[in-house]
Amino acid sequence: MHKRRKSEILSAAALCFAAKGVHQTSMQEICEAAAISAGALYRYFESKDAIIFALAEQERLENAELIAHLTPSEDIVEGLCQALPEIVALSGDEQYGRLTIEIGAEAARNPAIAEVFARNETELRGALVDALKRGQGRGDVDPSLDPEAATFLILALFDGMPGRRLFVDDVAPDRLVGTLAGFLRKILGSA
């Protein structure tokens, strides 16, 4: 079926991109990894850029989901803390980390991909900012906090983790989770 084949190709491409980099991977290599001919591949994606684009979209959706499902109702501080194990685990997955970096680099130069990023970023930031403001209203969150700046910094921290874990591997995930949870509580919490 069409969707299935497309996602097979995307997985193969993700593997290649993570291993060698977007621009070091040739279409032939993707074809081989996906066990498909060049001609057939182009029925599913009209260009290499379209593959990168689709991966960017897919990744950002996953990413957004991860953080989005914690914002709706409860105490965000605790919500965020509960999501940390998953976020930290993901940031430690080598293939995920490498792909994230590649796609991010691509977004820095390819306007179409930058747009995918921008769309999700806007939603994500908006959600987090709103949650923080709600928390401030409710008294869960430090009322003196600058919600936009705090959101920026928290998301920057999440962004920076995969790259760092590619080079540094001597801090166990649970120490990161524990320390990060402590940080968030101190930083955001009222009292």
Place this chain on the structure above:
Amino acid sequence: MHKRRKSEILSAAALCFAAKGVHQTSMQEICEAAAISAGALYRYFESKDAIIFALAEQERLENAELIAHLTPSEDIVEGLCQALPEIVALSGDEQYGRLTIEIGAEAARNPAIAEVFARNETELRGALVDALKRGQGRGDVDPSLDPEAATFLILALFDGMPGRRLFVDDVAPDRLVGTLAGFLRKILGSA
């Protein structure tokens, strides 16, 4: 003189890489930007990889300097906070941000460059970890803090800023500096 020419070439390459990406930039483009012939360029750098390598080294040196000069003696928490305006300003420089991302992506796949990163990372982390431990000894830093995990997270946050500022531009630098300083004091400070 030799060194001068080399660094001119590096500047030209940095400009190109930031604008178009490492692998979208041809040696011809670097030659034109550096006003040098292809043949001559190869007397200074034996390959494109050698240029990337040199840029990686240069950038990491700058980076290390930035944080290194704050660790030796005083209160690191205040030292870090004093360095923040410069760190934030740098992370907001588009050319710097783009180049950082490009070089980082390259490090994720090119072992020689990964090594440059690793060397500096180790020093940098070591310095920060030591400073935190010293702070704990002296009583400036929360004694319950995990120094390695905290270092990891702070550096991840710094790493993530340039990329984020490429897409998000609605939080003024001084708000970032202020909020970040507040974070560091809450997170690291004893009491």
Place this chain on the structure above:
Amino acid sequence: MHKRRKSEILSAAALCFAAKGVHQTSMQEICEAAAISAGALYRYFESKDAIIFALAEQERLENAELIAHLTPSEDIVEGLCQALPEIVALSGDEQYGRLTIEIGAEAARNPAIAEVFARNETELRGALVDALKRGQGRGDVDPSLDPEAATFLILALFDGMPGRRLFVDDVAPDRLVGTLAGFLRKILGSA
């Protein structure tokens, strides 16, 4: 019915070829224009060359007809002159002109198509030469005329018109018809 479908495909192909050129037109485009699938098309024509071949044959038949119906009995000079409005009109049809040029170019390199051309050319020339000779016998045509050379030149003129009308459009068809009729009468006519 078979014939109907074949001619639909030919019309679609003719349209495409005229618009984009034989070798700039893909089989997919012909399929789309003819509203037929690739697999089905190949049941009607065994290759792209077969389509070009069929179009060449079709076009030359039309062409031959145009001139052939004037040769049998009457005064050829007047017969030719009476056919001129149609010939000139046809040469002014853009789609016809473009297709003629494409097919002609193809004939110059594809032996199979060259043969189609040759067959019709031989008949056509033979008919015109015979008619001129009959005219000379009957006294309608200048007896000092070289029938083969004259035929060659008249047909060359007809051949050259479509191409020229693609680029030159400032001479009204009826002026061409009038002038050409005058030419033929002066050139061929006795007295």
Place this chain on the structure above:
Amino acid sequence: MHKRRKSEILSAAALCFAAKGVHQTSMQEICEAAAISAGALYRYFESKDAIIFALAEQERLENAELIAHLTPSEDIVEGLCQALPEIVALSGDEQYGRLTIEIGAEAARNPAIAEVFARNETELRGALVDALKRGQGRGDVDPSLDPEAATFLILALFDGMPGRRLFVDDVAPDRLVGTLAGFLRKILGSA
């Protein structure tokens, strides 16, 4: 030297195009025929289209020259007649004929090449029309002649010759020259 190399490439390309057709000739084939590498060729011509364009320009210049040098002063009818041996000889050159047809077909679909054609056509037609009008003024040319229509038809005849001579070879050049000269005198001449 640069100009020399460019014209060598053009000659090689002309040979290939005449033999196989513009779109059946690959750049590799042109490279081999010109004894040059692909990379080097692209230093001289930025694309295949640029080669076709250059050939079109070259050919049209030759063409224009051929007819242009006969128009300035004397009796155009006699001038034209004197140029006929060369025109006829050229139209009989197989390589020239094939290339002319290919380039003409290309002009029918490629706007850039159509423009080259148009430019020369305009000059050429203008020159011939003017010469005929001058002839009418001087009394050399039939005053009842429509100069634009006549020019159109004469040039169409010249255009049609190369194609026809590719298929018909049984009329000796001097018969064509003689008959054509007779035609022109009858058609154009006053008296």
Place this chain on the structure above:
DNA sequence: TATGAATGAGCATTCATTCAT
């Protein structure tokens, strides 16, 4: 009979690198 996914050789073009001058 018809479909349209699949094939894979082929294409125009690029680019890191070399080397005669």
Place this chain on the structure above:
DNA sequence: AATGAATGAATGCTCATTCAT
């Protein structure tokens, strides 16, 4: 030291044709 023309393998992509359904 410097030039820039030359190399040729590699790239992303296309397309006539086939064939399982």
